[in-house]
Amino acid sequence: MDKDRDVTSPVVLIPALSPDGRLVELVRRVLAGGSERVIVVDDGSGASSAAVFAELEGIPACKVLRHEGNRGKGRALKTGMEFFLANFPGSVGVITADCDGQHTPEDIKAVSDELSAHPDDLILGVRDFSGAGIPPKSRFGNALTMKIFQLLTGLSITDTQTGLRGIPASRMELFRALDGERFEYELNMLLSCKQSGVAIGQVQIDTIYLDDNSGTHFNPLTDSIRVYLVFIKFVSSSLISFLVDYGFFLLWLGVLGPLITPSSVVFWAGITSRIVSSTVNYTINRNVVFKNNTRSSMVKYYILCFAWMIISSVSVASLDSVFHGSAPFFKILIDTLLFVGSFTIQREWVFAPKAQRSDIK
Numbered sequence: 001m002d003k004d005r006d007v008t009s010p011v012v013l014i015p016a017l018s019p020d021g022r023l024v025e026l027v028r029r030v031l032a033g034g035s036e037r038v039i040v041v042d043d044g045s046g047a048s049s050a051a052v053f054a055e056l057e058g059i060p061a062c063k064v065l066r067h068e069g070n071r072g073k074g075r076a077l078k079t080g081m082e083f084f085l086a087n088f089p090g091s092v093g094v095i096t097a098d099c100d101g102q103h104t105p106e107d108i109k110a111v112s113d114e115l116s117a118h119p120d121d122l123i124l125g126v127r128d129f130s131g132a133g134i135p136p137k138s139r140f141g142n143a144l145t146m147k148i149f150q151l152l153t154g155l156s157i158t159d160t161q162t163g164l165r166g167i168p169a170s171r172m173e174l175f176r177a178l179d180g181e182r183f184e185y186e187l188n189m190l191l192s193c194k195q196s197g198v199a200i201g202q203v204q205i206d207t208i209y210l211d212d213n214s215g216t217h218f219n220p221l222t223d224s225i226r227v228y229l230v231f232i233k234f235v236s237s238s239l240i241s242f243l244v245d246y247g248f249f250l251l252w253l254g255v256l257g258p259l260i261t262p263s264s265v266v267f268w269a270g271i272t273s274r275i276v277s278s279t280v281n282y283t284i285n286r287n288v289v290f291k292n293n294t295r296s297s298m299v300k301y302y303i304l305c306f307a308w309m310i311i312s313s314v315s316v317a318s319l320d321s322v323f324h325g326s327a328p329f330f331k332i333l334i335d336t337l338l339f340v341g342s343f344t345i346q347r348e349w350v351f352a353p354k355a356q357r358s359d360i361k
Contacts, residue, residue, distance in 0.1 A: 074185025115166030123166030270313030
């Protein structure tokens with residue numbers, strides 16, 4: 001029998017772009033520390049790192065996979081996971097680590113042990129960004145991403161951009177199929193946990209930045225845009241639904257305006273426009289944002305929708321009766337104020353998956 005099929009402990013997976021000798025040292029130390037197998041994905045590094053990969057190929061327990069050109073960290077992780085699924089059916093999962101020396105063998109083992117103890121959870125090795133010596137751009141970027149992630153998911157993840165992760169074999173098909181070829185892939189992985197009810201565990205690790213993080217391949221402009229586009233996609237249903245709602249509101253004001261009293265037209269325009277937009281919003285949230293297609297989610301959604309529809313319509317009509325002719329402005333104001341509450345209730349009640357953990361050990 002193939003020896004790889006007897007491996008039950010987590011396999012270490014390292015995506016690598018133009019690494020130096022620190023990668024060879026890391027692989028040797030990881031194997032010496034108890035890991036049985038390491039997969040390294042050469043993401044189109046070129047001739048400058050040829051000697052590094054040649055040395056890695058000489059290590060029996062290390063498998064080197066290659067991309068002809070640079071395809072991105074997300075694709076490198078997927079390539080490694082595909083190889084893992086085909087060759088390590090008995091293993092509990094993989095531990096992903098960066099190739100630039102930010103993750104110590106001790107921290108890799110700590111995440112590995114946590115994955116072995118919780119073989120169905122995604123395990124994150126999280127850094128502490130409150131200490132001294134953290135590059136300002138890293139501190140700010142993580143803080144912003146963490147706050148937005150918490151708003152959208154309700155989960156408190158202290159390091160959303162960590163590359164040290166324990167990915168369970170039981171969830172790997174889910175993660176392997178996610179969109180994203182570069183750094184945005186790792187954020188998609190976290191959002192999919194919320195959507196699919198996968199628990200997230202966190203393990204505190206050392207915060208290491210070498211030479212002010214000069215070895216990173218993260219492009220502050222293009223990769224940041226990719227990362228935050230993930231958030232925009234996640235909440236795009238609200239923008240689409242608002243445009244539908246507001247468009248129909250203005251339409252009904254024009255259609256019903258000549259037929260009924262001003263106070264009534266604002267109220268009924270608000271009701272009818274919300275009925276149309278709610279169908280759009282529910283369909284997108286059910287199938288794209290929260291991915292929860294149950295009968296109970298529909299009942300809960302329309303209970304919430306009815307309450308929000310009455311609040312919005314009555315509020316806009318009441319304000320318009322005092323400040324005549326300002327219904328379109330008040331429609332935007334009231335629905336903007338209701339947005340955060342609506343999204344939070346949908347996230348935590350309407351489309352809520354099973355309970356998740358996000359504790360730190």
